[in-house]
Amino acid sequence: MTVNVALKQQMIERGLTQDELARRMNDALEEITGRPGEVSDRTVRNLLSGKTLRPIGRTCAALERVFGCPVKELGLSPPRSAVPPEDPVLRRTFITATTGTTAAPFVAASRQVGVSDVERLQVGLNRLTALDNHRGGHLALEKAALAGAQQALDLQQYCVSERVRQRLFTIAADYTSRAAWSCIDDRRPDQAQHYLDRSMIYAGMAQDSTAQFSAWNQIAMLARQYRRHTDAVAAGQAAQGLRIARRDPLFASLAHARIAIGQSNRNDKQAALRSLGHAQDALTKAAPAPRPGWIDFYGSAELFAITAIVQERLGMSAEAEASSHRALAIIPERFRRNRALSTVRLALAQLHQGDLDLACATVTDVFDIMQGVEIPGRIRTELSGFQRNVLDCAPKSAHVADLIHRLRPNGS
Known part of the structure; x- marks a missing residue:
């Protein structure tokens, strides 16, 4: 036989x-x-x-x-x-x-689906993730992500295997989270909230704690945009309690980092610094392993960038400048949007230490980094915040007029 x-x-x-x-x-x-x-x-x-x-x-x-x-x-x-x-x-x-x-x-x-269909949809999702890392959130990415989610939902109707059906629900959740993230990055929080609600439903149907973690991670970021800082901490804690965070130190580290941001926005200095310490400890324990593409952004560089955010919120501008430099030194080239955001935060830390000329020279690098694409809403918001800070400390500075011009839709 x-x-x-x-x-x-x-x-x-x-x-x-x-x-x-x-x-x-x-x-x-x-x-x-x-x-x-x-x-x-x-x-x-x-x-x-x-x-x-x-x-x-x-x-x-x-x-x-x-x-x-x-x-x-x-x-x-x-x-x-x-x-x-x-x-x-x-x-x-x-x-x-x-x-x-x-x-x-x-x-x-012709309608039965299997593992190869899941893999095909995963390839498309990875491409959207790479596009987001390079360009940031925008309407075309959002629409493409929603189309991918719908394909996954349509295909699961014809599964012969519960395992494949659950994987398709995971794909639908991940695509919908990608659409939500595009809206968060483009500063459209209400639409992002709608997508995250749907993503959480699909992740629950998939019984996939990794997909649930992705949604909670974005809910924490969305709460920050709404200035609901206690909600941001609670979302980070919800992510921290998931099975994937208990099993994989990389996810645990990211959850601690999100909690630290929320705590710093509540001006809870000791708790925020303690959470950053937990995030660093967990990251040192994270070993290489197969993980979904959306979390590729997180590692030492991103933790340095988050540390800079926390330190800046707590009034530790010199420390924030040092953390931003450390982040920029190791952010991979493919994460162009993240590099631009860290550059704005570096400039803000320099400005808060009284070095106006250096800060304004630093912030102009953002326009070079994002050259060729429309600047995403999240970066524009950070740049507008920097501009307001310049107005507060030097209202007659020529740098203000230059920033105003560059931030116009057709100014760069």
Whole structure:
């Protein structure tokens, strides 16, 4: 006996275990005959091991209904014509399926989905993540992310495997989170909130704590935009309590960092610095591992950038300047938007130490970094905040007029 490679590959593609295939075959037989099937996991084992090469008519019909293809494509031989299926209804279904006189059992074939469909959608999601890192949030990215989420939701209607269905819900959650993030980065918080509500639903249906973490991470950032700093801390704590954060120190570190930002915005200095310490400790324990592409931004560089935000909020401008320099020294080139944000924060730390000329020279680098694309709303908001600070300390400075000009829609 030799292993039935064709059947095994089809099961892998659709994410089916032996027990689950047996259940699906019994469901198919009930649909065909009106009576529950009696396929067992032993039947499936015999098919996989090669012990059964020519299954009976009922088994063949069930396999073809589940996989949407002739049994020959599953490495099996159909019953000999001299051996009719046991049931007249089943006989008609089996004969018409194998002769091609009706497409009924095969209609689902072009619509059944499996692991390769999930992987295809994941590739598209990774491309959107790379685009966001380079350009920042914008309307076209938001629309593309929503289209990807809808594809995943449409495909899960035709799954034969619960595992693949859950993975598709994860993909839908991740795409919807990407749309939400585009809105957060573009400073459209109300629309972002709508998408995050949907993303959390999909993540729950997927039973995926990583997708839930992504949503809570963005909810913390959104709360910051709304200036609901206690909510931001609570969102970070919710992320911290998820299974993925307990299992993977990288996620735990990011949760601590989000909590630190919220605490600093509440001017809770000791708690914020303590959370930063926890974030650093957790990050040192994080080992390389397969992770979703959206969290690639987080590492030592991003933690330095977040540390600078916390220190600046707490009035520690010299320390914030040093942290921003450390972040900029190691931010990967592909994270152009993050580099621009850290540059604004570096300029603000310099300004708060009284070095107006140096700060304004630093902030002009942002326009060079983002050259060729429209500056995302989040960066524009940071630049506007820098401009207000310059007005407060030097209202007649020529730097103010230059910033006003550059921040106009067609000014750069």
